[in-house]
Amino acid sequence: MPSPLDPKERLIGVLHLLPTPGVLAGGGGAMEALLAHAIQDAEAYVAGGISTLVVENYHDAPFFKDDAGPATHAAMTVAASRVLAVPGVQGLGINVLRNDAEGALGIAAAVGASFVRINVHTGSMYTDQGLIEGQAARTIRTRAGLCPAVEIFADVHVKHATPVAGEVLEDAARDAVHRGRADGLIVSGVATGAAPDPERVERVRRAVGTDVPILIGSGFSLGNAASLLAHADRAIVGTAAKEGGDVLAPVCAERVRELVAAAQQV
Numbered sequence: 575m576p577s578p579l580d581p582k583e584r585l586i587g588v589l590h591l592l593p594t595p596g597v598l599a600g601g602g603g604a605m606e607a608l609l610a611h612a613i614q615d616a617e618a619y620v621a622g623g624i625s626t627l628v629v630e631n632y633h634d635a636p637f638f639k640d641d642a643g644p645a646t647h648a649a650m651t652v653a654a655s656r657v658l659a660v661p662g663v664q665g666l667g668i669n670v671l672r673n674d675a676e677g678a679l680g681i682a683a684a685v686g687a688s689f690v691r692i693n694v695h696t697g698s699m700y701t702d703q704g705l706i707e708g709q710a711a712r713t714i715r716t717r718a719g720l721c722p723a724v725e726i727f728a729d730v731h732v733k734h735a736t737p738v739a740g741e742v743l744e745d746a747a748r749d750a751v752h753r754g755r756a757d758g759l760i761v762s763g764v765a766t767g768a769a770p771d772p773e774r775v776e777r778v779r780r781a782v783g784t785d786v787p788i789l790i791g792s793g794f795s796l797g798n799a800a801s802l803l804a805h806a807d808r809a810i811v812g813t814a815a816k817e818g819g820d821v822l823a824p825v826c827a828e829r830v831r832e833l834v835a836a837a838q839q840v
Contacts, residue, residue, distance in 0.1 A: 580626065584808050584809065584837040585626075585833060587615075587624040587626070587628070588632075590615075590632035591608055591611070591632060591634075594646040595646075596643065609653055612656065612657055613656055618824065619815070619825055622829070622833075624834060626664060627657060628669055628689075629669070630670075636702070640672075665689075667690060667691055668682045668691070669692075675713040678690040678692070682720075683720040683721035683724070687724060689757070690724060691728075691810075692713065693706070693732040694707070695713065695726065695729070695756055696753060696756075700737075725757040726755070729759075730746050730750060730760065730761055730778055732762060733762040743777055744778070747782050751782050760791040761806070767812075769794065770802070776805045788805065790806050790809035790810065792813075794833070799837055799839075809837065815829050
């Protein structure tokens with residue numbers, strides 16, 4: 575059974591995996607380097623006070639818009655299992671970019687992850703992969719057969735994308751929960767490392783009420799911790815936890831400690 579997320583822990587650390595096999599010329603990223611990098615970042619998060627992590631194939635761009643393929647699934651499964659074995663890691667999420675919900679659920683079922691992140695669960699978004707349409711019906715049925723205890727955290731108007739004309743943020747949030755059966759919602763900015771407007775977070779909160787967990791999906795920092803967590807339950811941190819605030823750098827345990835302290839003060 576997946577480990578339930580600790581309600582007292584407000585931050586989730588994202589592990590940006592190195593390229594999985596097949597992405598780069600010459601056979602893709604070396605698995606030894608990928609695993610060493612993931613374990614090093616996981617240990618830094620734990621040392622800084624974050625025990626829930628999410629594994630993401632961040633460096634696989636350009637992304638497939640749905641099925642990421644068997645090589646990526648296999649690499650992420652191995653990485654996720656190694657990360658879960660790091661002392662102090664209590665919970666794990668899976669995000670297979672760009673929108674491979676079934677692949678994420680398969681990995682989650684194999685390793686015992688706690689949740690999956692799905693960029694487009696309901697509705698449609700224009701992205702650099704083209705038009706991505708949510709597959710909530712298929713995703714919910716796949717979860718029922720593979721890993722019914724795994725939670726689905728769905729983005730609302732996800733970053734690096736534009737909603738179809740006329741779709742209102744509040745309607746998208748309500749549809750993801752009430753029609754798509756998402757367990758929680760993620761609100762992000764326009765891109766990786768960009769924070770959402772706190773007003774958008776408040777709008778989503780008003781739309782779905784206080785019983786639905788809301789997570790910040792990008793751009794959380796020391797400077798905006800109070801404003802973003804005023805209406806959100808958790809934040810997924812990545813860029814701000816890296817050395818020098820550089821998304822390409824390793825995770826810095828001291829920066830993680832500072833972020834954890836800021837979140838605890840809210």
